Amino acid sequence: MVAISLSPENNDRTVFSDLPAIDLSWKRDKVGRLMVKACEEFGFFKLINHGVPKEVIDRVESESLEFFARPAAEKQRAGPPNPLGFGSKKIGFNGDTGDLEYLLLHANRPAIYQKVRNIGGRDPNIFSNLLGDYVDYTKDLACDLLEIMGEGLGLEDRNSFSKLVRDGQSDSLVRLNHYPSYESSVDQRLTAVIKSKEDKGTRIGFGEHSDPQLLTVLRSNDVEGLQIQSPLDGNVWIPVKSDPSAFFVNVGDALQAMTNGRFVSVRHRAIVTAQRSRLSMIFFATPSLQTRISPLSEMVTIENPLRYRPYTWAEYKKMMYSLRLASNRLELFQSDCKKESMALMR
Ligand SMILES: C=C1C[C@]23C[C@@]1(O)CC[C@H]2[C@@]12CC[C@H](O)[C@@](C)(C(=O)O1)[C@H]2[C@@H]3C(=O)O
Ligand SMILES: O=C(O)CCC(=O)C(=O)O
Numbered sequence: 001m002v003a004i005s006l007s008p009e010n011n012d013r014t015v016f017s018d019l020p021a022i023d024l025s026w027k028r029d030k031v032g033r034l035m036v037k038a039c040e041e042f043g044f045f046k047l048i049n050h051g052v053p054k055e056v057i058d059r060v061e062s063e064s065l066e067f068f069a070r071p072a073a074e075k076q077r078a079g080p081p082n083p084l085g086f087g088s089k090k091i092g093f094n095g096d097t098g099d100l101e102y103l104l105l106h107a108n109r110p111a112i113y114q115k116v117r118n119i120g121g122r123d124p125n126i127f128s129n130l131l132g133d134y135v136d137y138t139k140d141l142a143c144d145l146l147e148i149m150g151e152g153l154g155l156e157d158r159n160s161f162s163k164l165v166r167d168g169q170s171d172s173l174v175r176l177n178h179y180p181s182y183e184s185s186v187d188q189r190l191t192a193v194i195k196s197k198e199d200k201g202t203r204i205g206f207g208e209h210s211d212p213q214l215l216t217v218l219r220s221n222d223v224e225g226l227q228i229q230s231p232l233d234g235n236v237w238i239p240v241k242s243d244p245s246a247f248f249v250n251v252g253d254a255l256q257a258m259t260n261g262r263f264v265s266v267r268h269r270a271i272v273t274a275q276r277s278r279l280s281m282i283f284f285a286t287p288s289l290q291t292r293i294s295p296l297s298e299m300v301t302i303e304n305p306l307r308y309r310p311y312t313w314a315e316y317k318k319m320m321y322s323l324r325l326a327s328n329r330l331e332l333f334q335s336d337c338k339k340e341s342m343a344l345m346r
């Protein structure tokens with residue numbers, strides 16, 4: 001399933017030519033086993049035969065492209081991103097930038113409608129309803145995946161993760177990212193400066209980071225750009241081959257914390273490589289603000305002692321918005337026991 005090969009130009013590095021792909025039509029216990037393996041090794045997998053109707057995806061994609069094609073002044077009526085709303089180039093509040101424009105909203109129909117109606121133009125109900133349908137499907141999918149993971153891990157309550165997202169107060173988000181093609185990019189100078197040698201000249205759409213939530217479910221058009229950081233070498237970025245018929249799923253910080261580090265919240269980024277524009281549509285499965293996130297007792301063992309201290313999602317969110325995109329946020333929530341063992345190793 002995972003092919004490993006050496007790149008000819010750089011034969012001291014291991015390059016992955018394929019990433020785990022999971023077919024949701026396989027037997028549930030096989031899916032569970034493979035998902036757990038993928039989340040432990042990569043924190044990432046590709047999902048096929050996911051059951052979200054193609055028609056729903058196609059319609060929201062075409063309405064989203066129509067939205068991004070509008071004049072800036074119209075799109076800005078859904079902004080500024082504070083942090084939700086329409087944004088262009090600026091990511092978060094701490095100076096991060098990227099070659100993209102986006103719409104970031106709470107993943108529920110009233111919140112979507114409230115922002116989208118400000119844009120005006122054609123009937124805003126059309127875009128709101130389509131986005132609402134997409135959110136319903138991707139939320140259900142995320143919850144199913146979290147349940148299957150619970151089963152695969154052999155949890156006493158297989159709904160331990162999914163119930164946090166099914167909660168009516170869930171802080172889940174939906175994000176549409178539009179990466180204009182080179183030619184149509186308004187300000188070509190905004191390319192982020194990247195540290196490593198191999199990355200010289202790489203144009204950054206969305207800089208490296210881990211997602212703070214539980215689980216991310218992403219679908220993009222057929223334009224490449226998503227990359228995940230190699231679990232073997234942080235300087236190696238593994239390109240994810242685009243597949244518009246699939247979803248790409250990654251573990252977030254909260255799931256890493258709840259599994260006491262068994263699942264890894266993978267660092268990833270989006271680069272702009274194409275002559276064509278890229279559109280990604282992402283659902284971030286998130287607990288409610290008051291949820292107390294802590295490693296499940298079943299995940300804490302003598303071999304794997306408690307790694308993270310409990311935190312509420314509100315506490316994490318406040319901290320994350322005060323930090324740069326690339327910061328390692330979860331590190332700040334390590335338990336005293338983990339800190340002590342790290343100090344002993346030094
Ligand atoms: C720079 C930032 C943007 C971000 C909030 C943050 O302060 C750090 C995390 C960023 C991120 C990454 C994943 C998601 O795209 C996102 C919505 C999230 O929850 O955390 C973004 C935040 C954002 O764009 O507002
Ligand atoms: O747009 C993409 O492909 C990835 C963006 C991303 O990682 C994010 O919005 O958190």
Ligand SMILES: [Fe+2]
Pocket residue numbers: 209210211216268
């Ligand atoms: Fe992300």
